[in-house]
Amino acid sequence: MLHIIDLKVKRGKFELHIDDLNLSGRSTLLIGENGSGKTTLLRSIAGFIPSSGKIYIENSEVNSLPIEERGVCMLSAALNIFMDRSVKENLLFPKRKRDGIYDDLINDLGLAEKENLKGANLSSGESQRLAIGRCLISESKLMLFDEPFSFQDQINKMIVRDIIEKYSVRFNVPYIITTNVYGEFLYNFQNIVSIWKGEVIENVNSLDQITHYRTASLISPLNLIKIKDEYYTADPNGVTFGDSGYDYEVISQGVFRVEIDGNYFYVRTSSFPKGNKLNFGKLRKLQY
């Protein structure tokens, strides 16, 4: 689907360098801390910023092509909705677009009743769904969504994820999502790519396969612990309470704060606290 070789982008002191990233699945979750290079990577794939190296989409090299010939649409964090045009005009803006899906799409986006409203009259969440819809209706070979959940409430996060997945399957178009918001809507990605300081540190096919501390901490800081400079993830079912182990205090039902070597960590378990010490049982060591 997407193969990136030796991609380099320099932005001031920051350098993005993707040595070799090969994504074969249709859905990709791109995660990383703020400033790790997620948006820079998407913008260089879309051609919005110049980069060196090779980018292959469906086995065709596109990094030498201008933006309009790459067949890549991108949802930017700024949304870029036309405030003085109607929802319908905004949605039908792409020059290359798929015929016959407008009615389905505007219904799925929850904007059918607002199709004649100007972009300026939409809420932030609605504007974001409109911008996502504009990408979905476009005839693209790859869809890039930078923070598509940032303005959505909990229910609409699920809806947005479902809509993107639905149209991706319907037209067999792969997509990449970046996000800083983590939750249930992040399950079932075929690729999970983690970047840090401009480099890929992990590329796996499911959340269970994550082995890097930084990736795991982005998904959830719960059950991540550090003992003698080594990072581990604790199995919630392996946690026990007794007279030996680590000091803890109850934060909320099923969540405990544990002190290890002077640092605090948070652990979730269904075990009932019966003693004044907590033990982790089996730990899985993480890369750091």
Place this chain on the structure above:
Amino acid sequence: MKHDKLYFVFLIFVIVYFGIIIVPILRTLFFTSISGLMQDSKSGIIQSIELTYFMAFIVAIISVGFALPYTYFISRIHNSFFRFIDSLVELPIMIPHTVVGIIMLLTFEPTMPIGSLISKIYPDYRFDDTFFAVIITLFFLASAYSVRTIQVSYTKNAIEYENMARSFGYKPLEAFVLVSIPFMWRSILRGMALTWARSISEVGSMLIVAYYILPSFTHLVGVFIYSQFIGNGLIPAAESSSILIITGLITLLIIKLLEGKDAAYY
């Protein structure tokens, strides 16, 4: 809403500012009588205003024609050489206008380097007192107003919108014309109005390059009123000034109406 003290202190500044602008204009308008204006309208001032407005309009159109591609190009260049070049846009505004007239003669007279090149292509070429002399000199003096007004409105945002349009299949020129120009049209109109107004007010350089314009021997309005003042004294010059001010106010009002209310573009 109750206003604070600062509001009223600054209100005084606003009143004084408009006083300085409006009082001399009103003084000129009330100095002249209706019958005086009617009489002066036969002096040739109307023909002079018509020609001046027309020439200034041509200069405004040409200025916008250059300002749009200039803005597109310069917004995408980030090296220090072009930043220096960009700072030269305002240079003509700083040069005394009589000096601008001399610069133009030194450049475009048939005996001068550029003028002699043009003479080789057009054997009957002459520079002083021609339409070309007026247009190129006014463009030199007034184009910066269009360039800067349009440049300010063409923000990083506009480039992002163009990128978005191109990712949906639009070519660069289509994206610029269909996306950015509609965003900028108020600024384009404002830039045109400023260039047009600046062109109308020009006298110094015109006294040197085009005291009258061939073949009709009509003066541009600034030169016309200056000649009236030198030849016939204050009163006819004040009457012509009043006619110019009234037509100018009407034109600016029309431009403001066309501009409409400011809106959030992006």
